[in-house]
Amino acid sequence: MKKIFAIIATVSFLGTAMAQDVTPCDELFFSEYVEGSRNNKALEIYNPSNRTIDLKDYRVTRWQNGSATWSNQYSDVLSGSIGPKETKVLVIDKRDTTKTGLDTPVVAGLRNKGDIFLSPVYEVSYSMYFNGDDAMSLDRYYEEFTTWVPVDIMGKIGERPPFGGWSDSFPYNSGLGKWYTANHTLVRKREVLTGIDTIAPVRRGVTTTVPQAANPQFFNPSDEWILYPIDFFDSLGSHDCGCLTLSTQELEKTISVYPNPVNDVLIVRSHTKITTVQLMDLKGMQIEVPVSMGISGEVVKISTENLKDGIWILRVQLENGVTLTRKIQK
Numbered sequence: 001m002k003k004i005f006a007i008i009a010t011v012s013f014l015g016t017a018m019a020q021d022v023t024p025c026d027e028l029f030f031s032e033y034v035e036g037s038r039n040n041k042a043l044e045i046y047n048p049s050n051r052t053i054d055l056k057d058y059r060v061t062r063w064q065n066g067s068a069t070w071s072n073q074y075s076d077v078l079s080g081s082i083g084p085k086e087t088k089v090l091v092i093d094k095r096d097t098t099k100t101g102l103d104t105p106v107v108a109g110l111r112n113k114g115d116i117f118l119s120p121v122y123e124v125s126y127s128m129y130f131n132g133d134d135a136m137s138l139d140r141y142y143e144e145f146t147t148w149v150p151v152d153i154m155g156k157i158g159e160r161p162p163f164g165g166w167s168d169s170f171p172y173n174s175g176l177g178k179w180y181t182a183n184h185t186l187v188r189k190r191e192v193l194t195g196i197d198t199i200a201p202v203r204r205g206v207t208t209t210v211p212q213a214a215n216p217q218f219f220n221p222s223d224e225w226i227l228y229p230i231d232f233f234d235s236l237g238s239h240d241c242g243c244l245t246l247s248t249q250e251l252e253k254t255i256s257v258y259p260n261p262v263n264d265v266l267i268v269r270s271h272t273k274i275t276t277v278q279l280m281d282l283k284g285m286q287i288e289v290p291v292s293m294g295i296s297g298e299v300v301k302i303s304t305e306n307l308k309d310g311i312w313i314l315r316v317q318l319e320n321g322v323t324l325t326r327k328i329q330k
Contacts, residue, residue, distance in 0.1 A: 024048075024193035024194050024243070025048040025049060025193050025194070025243035026048065026049050026194070026272050027048075027049070027140075027151050027152075027194055027195060028045055028046065028047055028048075028053060028058060028082070028138060028140075028151060028152070028195070029045070029046060029048070029138065029151065029152040029188070029192070029194055029195035030043060030044070030045060030046075030136070030138055030152050030154055030188065030195065031044045031045065031046035031087060031187070031188045031239040031241070032044030032087075032089075032185065032186065032187050032188065032235065032236055032239070033136075033154055033181070033185065033186040033225070034110070034185045034232075034233065034236070035130065035131065035132050035165075035181060035182060035183060035184060035185075036110070036183070036185070036230050036231040037183070037230060037231055038104045039092055039094045039103075039104050039105070039106055040106055040107055040110050040231055041091070041092040041106075041128050041129070041130060042089060042090060042091045042092070042110060042113070042114070042233075042236065043060060043089075043090045043128075043136065043154075044087050044088070044089050044090070044236055044237075044239065045058075045082065045087065045088045045090065045138065046086075046087050046188070046239045046241060047082040047083065047084060047085065047086050047087075048085065048193060048194070048241055048243035049084060049243075049272070050084045050085075051084060051272070051273075051319055052081050052082065052083050052084065053081060053082050054081050055078035055079055055080050055081055055082055055088070056077065056078065056079060057140055057141045058077070058078045058138060058139065058140055058141070059075045059076055059077040059078060059127075059138075059139050059141075059148065060075065060076055060078070060090060060118070060127050060128075060136065060137070060138055060139070061073050061074065061075040061127060061136065061137045061138075061139055061148075061150070062074045062075075062126055062127045062128070062129065062130045062134050062135075062136055063134060063135040063136070063137065063155075063157045063158070064126070064130075064134055065133065065134065065160050066133075066135075066158060066159055066160030067157075067158070068157050068158030074125070074126030074127050074129075075127055075139070075148075076118040076119060076125055076127040076128070078090075078116060079116070080115075080116065085241075085243070085244060087115075087236075087237060087238060087239050088115045088116055089113050089114050089115045089116070089236050089237055090114070090115070090116050090117075090118055090128065091106060091110060091111065091113065091114035091116070091117050091118075091128070092106060092117070092118065092119055092128035092129065093117035093118055093119055093120035093128075094106045094120075095111055095117065102122065107231070109231075109233050110231075110233045110236075113233055113236040113237055131164070131165075131182065132161075132164050132165030132166070132179070132180075132181040132182025132183065132184075133160050133161050133162075133164055133165055133181070133182070134155070134160075135153060135154065135155030135156055135157045135158075135159070136153070136154040136155060137150035137152065137153045137154070137157065138150065138151055138152040138153075138195065139151065150196070150215075151195050151196070152195025152196055153195070153196050153215060153216070154181070155181060155219050156173075156215060156216050156218070156219040157215050158215070159173060159219070161173040161174075161175070161181075162174075162175070163175030163179075164179065164182045165179045165180060165181040165182030165183075166179075166180055166181045166219050166220075166221050167179050167180060167221075168180060168220060168221065168222035170218070170220075171218055172218055172219055172220045172221070173219075178222075178227070180221035180222065180225060180227055181221060183230045184227055184228060184229065184230055185228040185229070185230070185231070185232040185233070185235075186221065186225040186226065186227060186228070187225065187226045187228060187235055187239075188224060188225060188226075188239070188241075189224050189225065189226060190240050190241060190242050191242050192224045192241070192242075193241065193242055193243050196214050196215075196216070255268070255269070255270045255316065255318075255324050256268070256269040256270070257269075257314065257316075257326050257328070260326070260328055260329060261328075261329040261330065262304050262328060262329070262330055263304070263305075263330075264303070264304060264305045265301055265302065265303060265304065265305075266301070266302040266304050266314070266328060267299065267300070267301055267302075268299070268300040268302070268314070268316055269298065269299050269300075270298055270299075270316075270318060272298065272318045272319055273297040273298055273318065273319040274293070274297055274298060274299075274300050274316060274317070274318060274319070275297075275317045275318065275319050276316075276317040277291060277300050277302065277314065277315070277316050277317075278314070278315040279302065279304075279307075279312055279313070279314055279315075279328070280312065280313040280314075280315065281312060281313070282311060282312075282313065284313075287307070287312070289302055289303055289304060289306075289307060290302070290303040291303075297319075300316075302314075304328075304330055307330050308330065309330050310329075310330060311327055311328070311329055311330075312327070312328045312329075312330060313325060313326075313327060313328070314326045314327075314328050
C-alpha cells in the first residue's frame with residue numbers, strides 16, 4: 001500500500017500548472033450518492049474507461065462540517081479493482097443486525113448492493129458517516145508527487161450549508177429551493193463523462209508542479225445530478241453513462257501534442273497510458289528518434305533536435321485502443 005502523507009495546511013485549489021479539463025471517459029467519478037435514514041449511507045463509483053483500474057490508489061474523503069484542511073479530514077483507502085464501464089458500491093459497514101443506536105444496521109435492500117464496506121468503527125474510520133452538509137471527495141494518489149488529489153467532489157470543500165445540505169437555488173447553500181444532498185439519493189446524469197475539472201497532472205520531467213483539483217465556486221447539485229427520494233437504492237450497481245457511446249474520434253481530441261511547430265523536444269500527453277509512439281515521414285517510413293516515457297506512461301518526450309526541417313507524421317497508440325495521428329512541423 002502506498003504511504004499516505006498528511007499535508008498540514010489548507011488545501012489549495014488554485015495551482016499554476018497548465019489548466020486543462022479532465023479527459024472525458026478516462027477517470028473514475030462518483031455516479032451515485034445515498035444520504036438516507038439512520039446509517040443508510042452509500043457512494044457508487046463508476047469507471048468510464050476501457051481499462052481495469054486498481055483501487056488501491058484511490059480513497060474517499062469526508063470533509064466534515066466545512067473542513068478544508070488535509071489534517072482534519074477523514075479518509076478510507078479502497079481495495080480491489082474496477083473493470084471497464086463497471087461500478088463499485090461503497091456502503092457504510094453496519095451489517096450486524098443485532099446492533100442498535102449509532103450501530104443500527106444498514107437495511108437489507110442497501111446492504112445487498114454493497115461491494116466494499118467502509119468505516120466499521122466511528123472512532124477509527126469516519127469517511128462514510130457523512131451528512132448532507134459534508135463535502136465528499138474521491139481522491140487519487142500520485143506517487144511521483146507523494147500526495148493525494150481529488151478527482152471528483154460532491155459538494156464544495158470548505159463550505160458547510162447552514163441548513164443541512166446543498167440545494168438547487170442560488171447560492172445553493174442557503175436552504176432556498178429544493179434540498180438535494182440531505183435525505184435523498186442522487187444519480188449522476190448520463191451526459192456527465194467525468195468528475196470535476198482539474199488542473200491537469202503534469203508529470204516529472206516536464207515540471208514538478210503538484211496537480212490541483214478545481215473545487216467549485218458554487219455547487220449546484222441540479223446541474224449534474226438527478227434527485228430521488230430518501231432510501232431509494234434500486235439503481236445502485238449499474239450506471240447509464242454517455243461514455244458507452246463516445247466515439248473514438250471524440251476521444252482522440254483529448255490528447256495533447258506540443259509544441260507544434262517543434263524545435264528540440266516534442267511532448268505527447270494523455271490521461272490514458274501511451275503504449276507506443278512512432279514518427280514517420282510522408283511516405284510512411286519510420287524515423288528513429290530518442291523517446292523518453294514518463295513514470296506513469298501518460299507523458300512521452302520525443303527528441304527532435306536532429307530531425308530535418310519539414311512535415312512529419314506522429315502516430316500514438318493508447319492502452320485503451322485509441323490510435324492518434326498528427327502532422328508535426330519542424
